[in-house]
Amino acid sequence: MPPPDGSGQVNESEAQLKKATQQVGEQKGKVHDELNRLIDAVNGAMSSLSDWSWIGGLGGMYAAHKYAGKVHDLMEKIKKSVEDILKVVQEILDKGVPVISLINKAFAWLNTVQAPVGAMSDTAAQFTSNLNNWDGPAQRAYAQRVPIQVKAIDGLAGAGGELATWLSDMAATNAAYIVSLFKPLFDMAGVIAAAVVDAGTIAGALEALGKCGELVQTAINSIYEGLENGVNQMTATINKMVDAKKVRGELGDGWPQMVTL
Amino acid sequence: MAGNDEVKIVRDALLDEAEKWRKLSLDMAEVKNGISDLALYVTAFFCGPIATAQMAKNAYDPTLALVQKHATEAEQEFLQINEALKRAHDDYDAVEGKNATDLSKIYGN
Numbered sequence: 344m345p346p347p348d349g350s351g352q353v354n355e356s357e358a359q360l361k362k363a364t365q366q367v368g369e370q371k372g373k374v375h376d377e378l379n380r381l382i383d384a385v386n387g388a389m390s391s392l393s394d395w396s397w398i399g400g401l402g403g404m405y406a407a408h409k410y411a412g413k414v415h416d417l418m419e420k421i422k423k424s425v426e427d428i429l430k431v432v433q434e435i436l437d438k439g440v441p442v443i444s445l446i447n448k449a450f451a452w453l454n455t456v457q458a459p460v461g462a463m464s465d466t467a468a469q470f471t472s473n474l475n476n477w478d479g480p481a482q483r484a485y486a487q488r489v490p491i492q493v494k495a496i497d498g499l500a501g502a503g504g505e506l507a508t509w510l511s512d513m514a515a516t517n518a519a520y521i522v523s524l525f526k527p528l529f530d531m532a533g534v535i536a537a538a539v540v541d542a543g544t545i546a547g548a549l550e551a552l553g554k555c556g557e558l559v560q561t562a563i564n565s566i567y568e569g570l571e572n573g574v575n576q577m578t579a580t581i582n583k584m585v586d587a588k589k590v591r592g593e594l595g596d597g598w599p600q601m602v603t604l
Numbered sequence: 605m606a607g608n609d610e611v612k613i614v615r616d617a618l619l620d621e622a623e624k625w626r627k628l629s630l631d632m633a634e635v636k637n638g639i640s641d642l643a644l645y646v647t648a649f650f651c652g653p654i655a656t657a658q659m660a661k662n663a664y665d666p667t668l669a670l671v672q673k674h675a676t677e678a679e680q681e682f683l684q685i686n687e688a689l690k691r692a693h694d695d696y697d698a699v700e701g702k703n704a705t706d707l708s709k710i711y712g713n
Contacts, residue, residue: 445649
């Protein structure tokens with residue numbers, strides 16, 4: 344008999360893929376929002392610094408100007424790094440869109456191959472009524488050869504199911520890859536949010552931005568590292584190659600020949 | 605006569621069985637046509653290094669081609685079984701049918 348319907352597993356992979364891209368998209372939005380909040384807070388602090396700097400006279404004004412310059416440079420550096428990584432995130436999300444066709448084709452393997460071919464199995468195996476009155480060597484040869492056809496039918500239906508699973512696994516692997524690649528993004532929004540309060544004060548801005556810049560850079564570096572090596576994704580895909588080869592091995596080179604005339 | 609009735613029953617059953625395989629051949633032709641829509645672009649496998657996506661496509665394509673080959677051959681084989689059963693029907697009679705040993709006339713070698 345053909346294997347059971349695998350649509351549950353394909354549905355699950357589809358949900359994982361959608362969840363992964365949705366989560367990463369949301370985090371990207373959060374990082375962007377927190378960055379804007381941080382910029383507003385720093386701008387607010389620096390504008391109040393210039394309001395009060397005259398109190399210290401010329402020396403005070405010079406020191407305030409120098410301090411504001413450092414804060415500004417740090418803020419610009421963080422802004423550029425974050426905006427650059429958000430562009431990379433968007434590119435990967437865009438490239439991930441066609442991956443959904445793995446899910447569409449997985450369903451198609453179930454509906455186009457597994458289900459209809461599986462339905463042929465019983466029809467092929469069950470002889471027309473009254474054929475049991477047939478006797479003789481031709482009948483015996485027929486009775487011996489039909490099960491080989493039925494086995495091949497089951498094998499083909501099974502291949503349809505296995506390829507549906509194969510594609511949906513590949514989609515799930517990609518979902519896991521997207522999440523693992525952009526995991527540091529999930530910390531980044533928090534790091535930037537944590538800096539907003541202190542960066543909004545004249546006294547704390549430089550230190551808060553310095554710390555925030557370091558943490559943001561660490562997160563960004565680990566995303567770039569993940570992008571560069573992609574080792575886990577490569578290993579997972581190589582493992583899946585073996586499964587595709589197994590399907591080909593199970594199918595054999597060609598359909599069994601019962602009649603050669 | 606009972607003997608002639610039995611011959612008729614078997615011959616009709618052989619035609620019904622032959623028709624079953626003709627229908628299965630048509631069903632398989634539909635499957636075969638559907639398989640041609642299952643091709644995937646390399647972009648579908650994309651996530652991370654392009655070499656990985658290409659590797660996945662390189663595994664998928666020959667598997668798809670093999671499944672299509674099987675469906676094509678199955679469609680033809682089912683039609684041949686249909687023809688073999690029609691030959692069995694044509695050759696059949698109560699005595700010779702039971703004793704015939706030249707199976708190659710029906711199924712080939």
